[in-house]
Amino acid sequence: MTALLEARNVTKVFGSGGLFKRKETIALDNVSLLIRESPPSITGVVGESGSGKTTLVRLLLGFLALTEGEVLYKGRDLQKMSRDERLEFRREVQVIFQDPFEVYNPFYKVDHVLTTPVTKFHLASSKSEARKLIEHALEAIGLQPEETLGRYPHQLSGGQRQRVMVARASLLRPRIILADEPVSMVDASLRATILESLRKLSQKFGISLLYITHDLTTAYQISDNIIVLYQGSVVEAGDAELVIKNPQHPYTRLLVASIPVSDPDQSWGQDSTPVLVSKTSTKLNRGCKFVDRCPSAMPVCRENPPPFFQTDGYRAVRCYLYKEASAIADETMGKALDQKG
């Protein structure tokens, strides 16, 4: 059970240093996570806007330099990889971005995004072989090659464009796909189709998935594990069934209660005082970050940041309400999720 992709105590602070003394924004604060090599798993990362979801993806991809901590791929530090290792990393770790409109160059046909990886990574020895590979990838996610290839991005719908991105990611036979809000820009009816194709991809080719979203319902539907981020910290992590059906952290409870249910007779959450400031914290909070919004805040919550408490076999919660459970260190939190395998 070796780790495929692992983040250890990752912290990212934006806006430090520079000519002018700017405000520091802590986008991610001591986050650890672990995605094991096999069996393939789907991990959902949930959080509101500004909770650090996208920063996490960019750090895991090596697009941003870490302030503290390390990101390891197959046990090797991302920052210290050799050229060959980096190439392997780039092939085996694929990403799907949020916006299916911005990722295309409007002057190229959609074929361009599919042929480029094939040539760059020498996946095919001839043109016809490349074409076959691409057609195969498109069919696997339910697109008709003849209706898709040879077109310009503007001739495809948002859902089709996003599915082409899924096909592109799968083309390289990656070990892991990081999907950053892949369905937030498409319609509800297409959302289902895209998520289903991601799930099939994961099952069929054994690809692990990190699914970043603000939508708890889709995260619950697709994920094995769920990690809840709040202002750059993991507040609850564990088995999807446990986290959603029986949320323990007050923030997760608030999230679950806020989902509008498709049933007019079911009431929409309990009343909570609206808190109108939800901006990222500018300084390191001494206590728990959620304390000002928490209905069950205690004095201890303001003094020391809560550690993780392992409340179930497959779940850890960063909240003093569960101080009877055994506390675990941050860096082992990633592993706590992993015991199921």
Place this chain on the structure above:
Amino acid sequence: MKAEVLQVHNLRVYYQTAVGPLKAVDGVTFSLKSGERFGLVGESGSGKSTLAFALMRLTKPPGCIEGGQVLLDGLDLIKLSEGEIRKVRLAQIALVPQGAMNSLNPVMRIKAQIIDGIGDHLNEIPRSALEERVYELLKRVELKPEVANMFPHELSGGMKQRVCLAIAISLSPRVIIADEPTSALDVVVQRQVMLTLGQVQESLGASVLLVGHDMGLMAQFVDRIGVLYAGKLAEMSSVREVFKEPLHPYTQLLIACPPSLEEKGEFKGIPGLPPLLLNPPSGCVFHPRCPQAMSRCSVEVPSLKEVYPGRWVSCHLHTEVKR
């Protein structure tokens, strides 16, 4: 029976293109009672935003209101001159736009943006009274008075949407049109903003037309719902009845498709793609995607009929009027 504030009759909005008109809104008829919350759902491209803009007479070329009536307290908004409609907008019918982040002027303080609209309609109000009004409006949408002197970039998404709401209610309109007001917000903030919208609407006694595609949000917020498909109403009835027993096959799929927390299962999408409005399918526009399509569906266009009291559906499966 409450009075009908807004009556829309056979409204048609077309976009002129080089190859002919694109019928974005094609003969839509509905009405809004006083104090009612009406939801308009549909996937992207179904014409829901076009319809919302047409009600405000904000349709821009190549879009064009081809025909129909929009009666606000009996006054036909379509027939008004540009000067007359300006007086009606905001004062009687107001819009809460979709992307709050892009709707506010980044270089104007919140106070000035709220006053901007009020001042345009009521020019005899002294400055001090206007400021008083701004603070009162901010209080109504649950924002702190300090917000008045801030710039949009200092506010979070939910706060910006509340500012837009404050502007929309600044002249106590009869009808508030909310075009996907929370689509850019996360669930916690969404719920808070919708609760505020509901409170404000009730205290004003205004009607709300909520445009969106989130069936869960509709179930929680509106009284009555209209399902728009390819510019036409497929179904319209009270929200309870729609969720209990959707009549139109499209509505049935729409309700089945959002994933729930109840059980894990396969994702259900609606098969096929939305129709091309330039060249819509013959007969019922939904028939190529309809799991229950019959031979007559591809030939005959169904009309919107009241099959049960207060329940309207446009489908050949429901032809008999049951009373």
